[in-house]
Each structure stands twice: as C-alpha cells, then as structure tokens.
Amino acid sequence: MSWISSLGTYLPPWGTAQRRTAGDDEDAVTMAVEAGCAARRGGGQIARVTLVTRDFPLLEGGSGAVLLAGLGLDPDIEVTERIGGAPAALDAIATARPRTLVIAVDLEPAGAAAAVIGETGLTVRPVARLARSLPVRTRDAGGATRDYGDPRLLRERGILRSVRTAWPGEVSAVAGVDHKTATALSSATAPQLPTTGASAAVFALARMAETGTEGVLLGVEQATVSGLGVDGGTASVVRNELQARPVPRLVRAPGLDIPISLAAYERAFDAKLRWQASRNPATGALDFPPRLSIDTEGRLVEPAELVELPRTGAVYTQVTVHVPVPGLPSPYSLVIVELDGVAVRALAKTTAAESGSVGIGDRGRMVLRRVAVRSGVPDYGYAFIPDTAQHTQKEIA
Numbered sequence: 001m002s003w004i005s006s007l008g009t010y011l012p013p014w015g016t017a018q019r020r021t022a023g024d025d026e027d028a029v030t031m032a033v034e035a036g037c038a039a040r041r042g043g044g045q046i047a048r049v050t051l052v053t054r055d056f057p058l059l060e061g062g063s064g065a066v067l068l069a070g071l072g073l074d075p076d077i078e079v080t081e082r083i084g085g086a087p088a089a090l091d092a093i094a095t096a097r098p099r100t101l102v103i104a105v106d107l108e109p110a111g112a113a114a115a116v117i118g119e120t121g122l123t124v125r126p127v128a129r130l131a132r133s134l135p136v137r138t139r140d141a142g143g144a145t146r147d148y149g150d151p152r153l154l155r156e157r158g159i160l161r162s163v164r165t166a167w168p169g170e171v172s173a174v175a176g177v178d179h180k181t182a183t184a185l186s187s188a189t190a191p192q193l194p195t196t197g198a199s200a201a202v203f204a205l206a207r208m209a210e211t212g213t214e215g216v217l218l219g220v221e222q223a224t225v226s227g228l229g230v231d232g233g234t235a236s237v238v239r240n241e242l243q244a245r246p247v248p249r250l251v252r253a254p255g256l257d258i259p260i261s262l263a264a265y266e267r268a269f270d271a272k273l274r275w276q277a278s279r280n281p282a283t284g285a286l287d288f289p290p291r292l293s294i295d296t297e298g299r300l301v302e303p304a305e306l307v308e309l310p311r312t313g314a315v316y317t318q319v320t321v322h323v324p325v326p327g328l329p330s331p332y333s334l335v336i337v338e339l340d341g342v343a344v345r346a347l348a349k350t351t352a353a354e355s356g357s358v359g360i361g362d363r364g365r366m367v368l369r370r371v372a373v374r375s376g377v378p379d380y381g382y383a384f385i386p387d388t389a390q391h392t393q394k395e396i397a
Contacts, residue, residue: 001125002094005118006236007206008038011111011194013242013352013389020194021247022110024329025351025369027378028055029063032103033070033368034240035112035199039101042236043116046073047099050080052089052198054139055107057370057378066380069273070368071101072308086176086219087129087226089201093117094126094228106197113202115235122209122235127216128227130166134158136222155181158223166225172215173208175200188213197221209235242389248354251331253324260374272381275311275366277344278304288344311366313339313346315384320356327372331355335384337366351383362386 010031015021032051064079082088089104096102096117103114136154139145163185170187182190191207193200201219208230218227271289278290293301318335333350350358351369364386371381
C-alpha cells in the first residue's frame, strides 16, 4: 500500500486540446521537470526519483543529472530510469517508498504527470498484474518502429482478453488506451486523458483525486495490464497545462550543426543548469554565472557561497533573430530577464510563445529547456516563459 501526497501534470502549448505536440525545445527530460516541479509544490522532501517513459533522449549517457538539476534536487539523489508505458507507471507508484517522486512522460501525444509518494494522502494498492505478449507495435534498439496493422487483434486478443483475465470486476478508469476503449471498459464515466502512454496512468490518478473517485484504475499496454486500487484519501493536484495553440512555423537552415565540446559542456554544466549565483565574500554581490574571485594580489579567494536564484522576473530588453543558423530553428526571440529580488539579469530564449510576442516589462518564469542537440548530445539551459502564455494552471486540494 502506498500514499500519494501530491500530483502534478504538464501539457505543452502546441497542438490541439485533444492532442498536444512537444515543442522544438522540449523532450522527455524537460517535460519531466515541468511535471515534477508541479507535483513538488504540494509535497515534502524528495529522496528518490523514478522516471518512466519510452522516450528517453539518451539510452546511454544518462539524463539523471539534468533531471535533478532541473528539479532543484541534490546530485546525490537516486534516479531510476524505467522503460515502459501505463502499467510500468502504476507499478512504479505501487512499489515506491515514501519520499519518492515518480514521473511519467510521453512524447506522442505529448504530456507528463508526476506523483509524490508520502506517508499520508491518497491511498493506493496493487490489485492486478498480468504480463502477456502481443507485440502489435514494436520499436527496436535502433529506434525503428513497426506496426502489425491489426487493430481488431489488438483489441480482442490483447486489451480485452488481458483486462478480463487480470480484473473481472468493475473498473473505475483505464489508462493506456484510446477514449472509446476506455469508456467501454469502465463502469463509470471514463476521464478524457491527453496521452495514451506512461503518463496516462498518472493523469488518470490526478483526475480520480480531483473528483474523489474510488475504485480500480487499470494501466494497459498492448496485452500487459497493471491495476491499482484507489481507496480514498486526498492529494493536492497542481496542473501546469497551457492553452493549446497551433504549432508555429519555423525555418531550419541547411548545413552542419554546431559541434559540441564535451570539455566545455562539463565545465559549464552546473553553472547552466543549477540556477545559482555565487556570492562574493568581500562585497556580498551576486555573480551570475557563478565564478571564482581573486584578490588584489592575484590569489584565489576562498570559494564563494552558492545562492539559489529566483525563477521569476520581468523582461528588461528583447530582440528577435531572423537569421537562420544551422541547428537552431528560426525565428527565435532572446530576452534579458531581470530576476525578482536580486540584482541579477539573465539572457535566455523565449519558449511557449511565438517569436516576437514578448515585450519589455512582460513577466514570466525561467524553465528548463533543450537548447540544441549537438553531436548527438542534448544541450540544456533555461528559457523564459511569459505569463501571457495563458496557463490553465490550477491547484486542487
């Protein structure tokens, strides 16, 4: 038995209300950070992080350090990367220890949702699990996908047979399938979920927490099923979901992308992703990015204290770049953001807004985004998302 103390969801702004598309500067890691930060607003301390998805940007090389930095967690926290869909997400929640942040992400359709496992809250317990093999859709080690092309076989011999075998009783919600199938399998009104992969299971839990629904939630992936019994209790739900808008038209310049220097990447990693400034021990002034100081005789001053920077601020100035650059879709806007409460200004691209739509004085927050992919390595940094990007963000206790 586990208790969920809080849940958070994230939907990117691009696409339609029924199907979202990840932005050009988003991937599974950046969306996981958005959902995880939303869930952490209602939860306590985090000791472990589990990321469930089938869309890891790197299968070798790892994304744990970026994930922890974006979440503002210490680099010594355990990160588990789990490949799977809706059943894997429910299994991760059912077996997680208290103070675990479980995040599930999908890229198509795009969405992410997270749950903080605590010692009180929404009570859940494992009630069903069945692993069968019917690989109607496959993806090999090279990323190539194949679809057998028989939806009736998948429905009759895969989904329906597994659900009836794993749980013959009534079902309150089903995640991992299309809405029509979920409605047919559910005894109550099936929630309209924005995704059909790993995150769908956590989106369904968030919906059940909001409406106070009790009963069995099933996660389905082809012929595999996992089930949680939701037995009551309360959990805060924070939705970070932007209003859907058409995908903007971007131009990609021909030519080779800018190559990466891994030595420079390593040197700049903490300065770019930890969102901290160094405090000068002599003057108390903040330096961003963090830097070392020397005295008047050229000797290295004792290491400066690192200070967390606020993630909100206002645009000090802005410019829109129309010149195509290989590896960078254009046009794009750059802003200098004056952070709240500190004498620090930061340069960043804008995100979740059309280029040229952000003006001086506009308020917003700094969010983790993928700056580029260089030599096959995702390069991350912070971008500015304006408050005018019409969130449907809300918190439900």
